Amino acid sequence: MRRDTNFFILIGTVGLFVLANIILMAFGKLPFSSDGFGIILGAGITLAIYSFLYQDNPAFKIAENLYVGVSLGYTIIITWFNFLKPDLYEPLIVPLFSSAAEKSPQYALLCPSLLGLFMLLRFSRKLSWLSRWTFAFVVGLGAGISIPRVISAFILQQIKPSLHPVFSGGETFLSSINTLIILLGVISVLIYFIFSVEHKGAIGKMSKIGIWFLMISFGASFGYTVMGRLSLLIGRIQFLLKDWLGILQ
Amino acid sequence: MAVEKYLRIDRRIIFAIITVAVIASLIVKFELPIPASEPVQGIYEKIDSLPQGSRVMISFDYDPSSKEELQPMAIAFLHHCFSKDLKVIGMTHYTGAPGLADLAMNSVAKQYQKTYGEDYVFLGYKPGGASLIINMGENLYTAFPKDFYGKDTATLPALQGVDSLRQINYLFDLAAGTMIETWLVYGKEKYKFEMGAGCTAVMGPDMYPFLQSKQLNGLLGGLKGAAEYEALVNKKANAVSGMRPQSVVHVIIIIFVIFGNVVFFISKRSGVRNA
Numbered sequence: 001m002r003r004d005t006n007f008f009i010l011i012g013t014v015g016l017f018v019l020a021n022i023i024l025m026a027f028g029k030l031p032f033s034s035d036g037f038g039i040i041l042g043a044g045i046t047l048a049i050y051s052f053l054y055q056d057n058p059a060f061k062i063a064e065n066l067y068v069g070v071s072l073g074y075t076i077i078i079t080w081f082n083f084l085k086p087d088l089y090e091p092l093i094v095p096l097f098s099s100a101a102e103k104s105p106q107y108a109l110l111c112p113s114l115l116g117l118f119m120l121l122r123f124s125r126k127l128s129w130l131s132r133w134t135f136a137f138v139v140g141l142g143a144g145i146s147i148p149r150v151i152s153a154f155i156l157q158q159i160k161p162s163l164h165p166v167f168s169g170g171e172t173f174l175s176s177i178n179t180l181i182i183l184l185g186v187i188s189v190l191i192y193f194i195f196s197v198e199h200k201g202a203i204g205k206m207s208k209i210g211i212w213f214l215m216i217s218f219g220a221s222f223g224y225t226v227m228g229r230l231s232l233l234i235g236r237i238q239f240l241l242k243d244w245l246g247i248l249q
Numbered sequence: 250m251a252v253e254k255y256l257r258i259d260r261r262i263i264f265a266i267i268t269v270a271v272i273a274s275l276i277v278k279f280e281l282p283i284p285a286s287e288p289v290q291g292i293y294e295k296i297d298s299l300p301q302g303s304r305v306m307i308s309f310d311y312d313p314s315s316k317e318e319l320q321p322m323a324i325a326f327l328h329h330c331f332s333k334d335l336k337v338i339g340m341t342h343y344t345g346a347p348g349l350a351d352l353a354m355n356s357v358a359k360q361y362q363k364t365y366g367e368d369y370v371f372l373g374y375k376p377g378g379a380s381l382i383i384n385m386g387e388n389l390y391t392a393f394p395k396d397f398y399g400k401d402t403a404t405l406p407a408l409q410g411v412d413s414l415r416q417i418n419y420l421f422d423l424a425a426g427t428m429i430e431t432w433l434v435y436g437k438e439k440y441k442f443e444m445g446a447g448c449t450a451v452m453g454p455d456m457y458p459f460l461q462s463k464q465l466n467g468l469l470g471g472l473k474g475a476a477e478y479e480a481l482v483n484k485k486a487n488a489v490s491g492m493r494p495q496s497v498v499h500v501i502i503i504i505f506v507i508f509g510n511v512v513f514f515i516s517k518r519s520g521v522r523n524a
């Protein structure tokens with residue numbers, strides 16, 4: 001009985017959506033062109049995705065799978081035309097196998113190409129050991145490049161403002177207070193994360209202040225997250241009201 | 250308990266209230282002040298101070314899932330760049346971004362009669378992240394031998410005088426992931442260009458330490474940042490109109506939070522009394 005009701009709700013909603021689009025096209029609110037059908041498709045998928053808020057249903061499943069498929073297809077096409085074709089196929093493969101090619105093959109590209117292919121050999125039991133060469137290259141190069149840069153950008157550059165003098169020349173009273181708050185926040189949060197000392201006495205009080213700083217930062221993150229999720233909803237509703245229904249100008 | 254039933258409200262009722270509030274506040278128009286915050290003002294003033302013909306690079310590091318927040322930022326920023334006659338160079342680290350970036354650049358450039366290749370270029374997508382940035386820092390033309398449309402980048406007038414990231418006057422990264430940090434670590438720190446960023450609201454709080462350390466000269470955080478920039482460049486569009494429902498729904502959520510807490514404490518107190 002319950003399944004029947006859900007089925008009729010789904011069919012009814014789809015029917016209403018089709019009817020609404022016929023009316024919109026009949027009254028010229030939507031153009032009878034690829035643009036118009038694109039907007040209808042966008043509106044339909046938006047509604048199908050949001051229908052999950054009521055409960056899971058086949059329309060949501062179709063939209064969800066469509067999203068995964070389209071994203072993957074788009075990624076493959078963009079990667080081929082923006083990267084593989086101009087950076088590998090044209091400078092290496094075409095000159096290697098075509099006598100009509102104007103330029104000689106760029107053999108230097110063989111090295112990264114082979115390393116890339118070795119990565120795929122993880123699927124082969126006999127040859128998967130070759131993928132370790134690629135991983136060794138990636139880990140070695142990555143660590144060598146990252147360690148000094150990350151220390152410089154994330155630690156040294158961040159320590160600088162934390163060690164800023166509280167009463168330096170030209171500072172306003174409020175900015176000095178700000179510097180003090182930052183100093184207190186850094187020290188108290190660091191103390192909170194020292195677990196090898198029992199949080200009692202002065203250490204305990206400082207770690208409590210640290211908890212307050214953490215709570216305020218979690219609150220700020222939550223507030224921003226609410227704003228972010230709402231922005232997505234607002235954007236979709238703007239699309240439905242403006243582009244699809246033509247209510248907003 | 251009579252009060253406890255309010256702790257078990259069907260969440261679909263809350264979804265419905267939020268949806269109605271968003272629709273109503275989009276349809277009913279009222280003005281809300283949108284003053285520019287200091288981080289947004291930082292980016293605006295930097296762009297305003299650049300001389301005509303300066304090179305600004307925009308990294309469109311987002312895909313359609315973050316379009317609602319970052320596309321209005323991109324459009325408002327492009328309006329500012331083109332109105333100041335700056336040369337704009339676009340690129341992306343995201344496979345999902347080329348369509349959005351291409352649309353934003355071409356639609357805004359058209360309004361200012363800007364010519365592709367002379368006033369702006371779109372280099373397109375390349376994978377690699379950090380290694381791509383390092384490659385661009387050493388030689389832009391080996392990183393992007395061809396642009397998004399397959400033209401040789403070495404022949405494009407907008408790129409004349411630009412060999413690498415060192416010749417970029419300002420970099421603006423619009424990011425929905427970790428690309429701002431990647432640009433800071435592998436780009437700005439090494440090649441010493443000035444940088445600002447626009448990010449989704451979820452990422453906003455994580456970016457403030459970089460403002461404090463002046464590694465970023467400005468930040469547009471979420472739809473609010475986009476709305477502030479739209480207001481500054483006087484091109485009020487989707488972000489500004491999105492601030493009405495944003496404010497209304499925030500008030501509703503605050504009421505929900507207070508209501509939930511009051512009901513929780515009342516039910517807890519009456520539970521203790523009954524025990």
